[in-house]
Amino acid sequence: MGVALALSFLLCFCLHGVSSGSPSFTSLFTLGDSYIDAGNFVIMAPPAVPVWHDKPPYGMTFFGRPTGRLSDGRVTVDFIAEQFGLPLLRASLLNSSSDNVSKGVNFAVGGATAIDVDFYERSKLVQFKLINNSLNVQLGWFEQLKPTICNKTLLGHRECLSKALFFVGEFGVNDYNFVWNAGKTEDEVRSYVPKVVKNIVMAVETLIKEGAVYVVVPGSPPNGCSPTMLTTRSSLNKTMMYDHVGCLSDINRVAKYHNSMLRAAIDALRGKYSHAKIIYADFYGPIITILENPSRFGVAGADALLACCGGGGAYNWNASAVCGMPGVKACKDPSAFVNWDGIHYTEATYRFIAEGWLHGPFADPPILSALRY
Numbered sequence: 001m002g003v004a005l006a007l008s009f010l011l012c013f014c015l016h017g018v019s020s021g022s023p024s025f026t027s028l029f030t031l032g033d034s035y036i037d038a039g040n041f042v043i044m045a046p047p048a049v050p051v052w053h054d055k056p057p058y059g060m061t062f063f064g065r066p067t068g069r070l071s072d073g074r075v076t077v078d079f080i081a082e083q084f085g086l087p088l089l090r091a092s093l094l095n096s097s098s099d100n101v102s103k104g105v106n107f108a109v110g111g112a113t114a115i116d117v118d119f120y121e122r123s124k125l126v127q128f129k130l131i132n133n134s135l136n137v138q139l140g141w142f143e144q145l146k147p148t149i150c151n152k153t154l155l156g157h158r159e160c161l162s163k164a165l166f167f168v169g170e171f172g173v174n175d176y177n178f179v180w181n182a183g184k185t186e187d188e189v190r191s192y193v194p195k196v197v198k199n200i201v202m203a204v205e206t207l208i209k210e211g212a213v214y215v216v217v218p219g220s221p222p223n224g225c226s227p228t229m230l231t232t233r234s235s236l237n238k239t240m241m242y243d244h245v246g247c248l249s250d251i252n253r254v255a256k257y258h259n260s261m262l263r264a265a266i267d268a269l270r271g272k273y274s275h276a277k278i279i280y281a282d283f284y285g286p287i288i289t290i291l292e293n294p295s296r297f298g299v300a301g302a303d304a305l306l307a308c309c310g311g312g313g314a315y316n317w318n319a320s321a322v323c324g325m326p327g328v329k330a331c332k333d334p335s336a337f338v339n340w341d342g343i344h345y346t347e348a349t350y351r352f353i354a355e356g357w358l359h360g361p362f363a364d365p366p367i368l369s370a371l372r373y
Contacts (some may be wrong), residue, residue, distance in 0.1 A: 006052070024184070025084045025214065025371070026160075027104040027149075028077065029165040031138040031203065033174055034110030034222075034344060035283075036077045039068020039091035041110030052324025053110075053341070057309060058096070061334055061347045066324075072308070072334040073347030076218075077106070077167055079354035080367070084165070091183060092141055101149050107141050109133035114171040114199040115192075125182045135171055135203050146210070149301040158211030165367070168203050170218040170283055172196045174259050176251075177223070180233070186250040193258050201265045208269075208276050214370060216357070217266060218281040219259035224251030227307040227315035234314075245291040246305055259284055263364075270369050277370040282362040285324055286353045288344075290338050303305055308337035308346060318340035 012083050030036055042054045058066040062073030068091055071077050078088045081104070091270035109131070113120070116137075117130040150160040179189045204215050223229055225247035233248055234240050241249040259282075266280050290297045294304040309330035311321020323341035331337055336349035342350050345353075356362030360369070 025165040027164040032108035036108045037110045038106040042065040043093040055324040057330040070344040076354045108139040108344035114196040163212035166215045197261045216279045220255040221283040224248035307342040
């Protein structure tokens with residue numbers, strides 16, 4: 001997304017905003033991983049775990065400083081918050097007494113999994129101690145904070161949550177990455193999809209039973225297009241198969257399988273909870289749309305799969321020189337890149353995704369249309 005096109009998206013974003021007389025959400029609560037983390041990982045990481053995204057050039061585009069977000073600026077839920085006149089959510093673990101939590105809280109943590117982390121440790125799929133940040137843990141944080149959230153509204157719990165917008169996800173990428181990185185086959189990774197989807201659905205159901213009415217459930221992005229996976233997986237296996245845009249076919253097939261199972265599960269939930277508005281947010285389609293038509297979005301074709309901020313290599317991602325490390329520089333114009341740091345996306349990409357979730361075509365139903373009925 002070049003600068004001119006990014007500005008046109010911003011203009012469209014503002015023109016389509018909710019008018020003062022339109023119904024809106026009172027608050028926004030998000031559970032997820034590093035795609036929407038606003039700083040929880042920085043707070044949770046033990047001293048032995050290196051953290052680089054709390055250093056420049058993270059945050060360079062919008063905030064002018066690192067905020068704990070893994071991007072050059074805002075992420076999807078920031079644009080969603082702005083659409084409804086809500087504050088950009090702070091990390092839940094900041095524990096600031098001045099925070100008005102009734103307007104929303106961001107519980108997301110980088111590296112979070114749908115399956116509890118002790119499963120991966122017991123199964124020897126990882127050789128290191130994981131941070132306890134799974135979906136169930138985040139749900140527990142929400143439960144602990146719920147009395148404070150609802151007391152500030154002077155309403156009952158169910159009523160105070162009925163006009164809130166909840167995000168559950170994205171979850172799954174980290175689960176599958178642990179299995180991929182353990183050297184498992186595509187079929188072995190696929191075997192984890194039902195359990196991942198089941199845990200996501202259980203979380204959505206828990207929130208609805210607590211009084212949530214509007215719940216957005218993002219699917220998996222095309223992780224086979226990420227510079228990290230393209231670099232690490234390709235170095236392990238020189239016979240890797242690539243799709244028409246140069247992404248790893250096996251990883252993206254698993255992502256699509258996850259998304260199809262998640263959509264079917266959401267359909268079942270809609271039948272069970274007819275009063276709820278459960279929105280499937282397509283995280284895969286918008287990324288592929290840009291990669292298939294890079295010039296339309298101001299992205300040079302040769303740069304479409306490269307990280308904006310990185311330490312070199314075929315995809316500008318190098319494990320020994322990642323974004324945030326001393327001497328590692330960002331590209332001059334992040335809006336002309338899809339990927340920011342090898343895993344996460346640029347603010348311009350997140351803006352495009354958020355627009356597609358709000359208005360369509362990348363949400364079923366679009367968030368704004370769900371609010372009208």
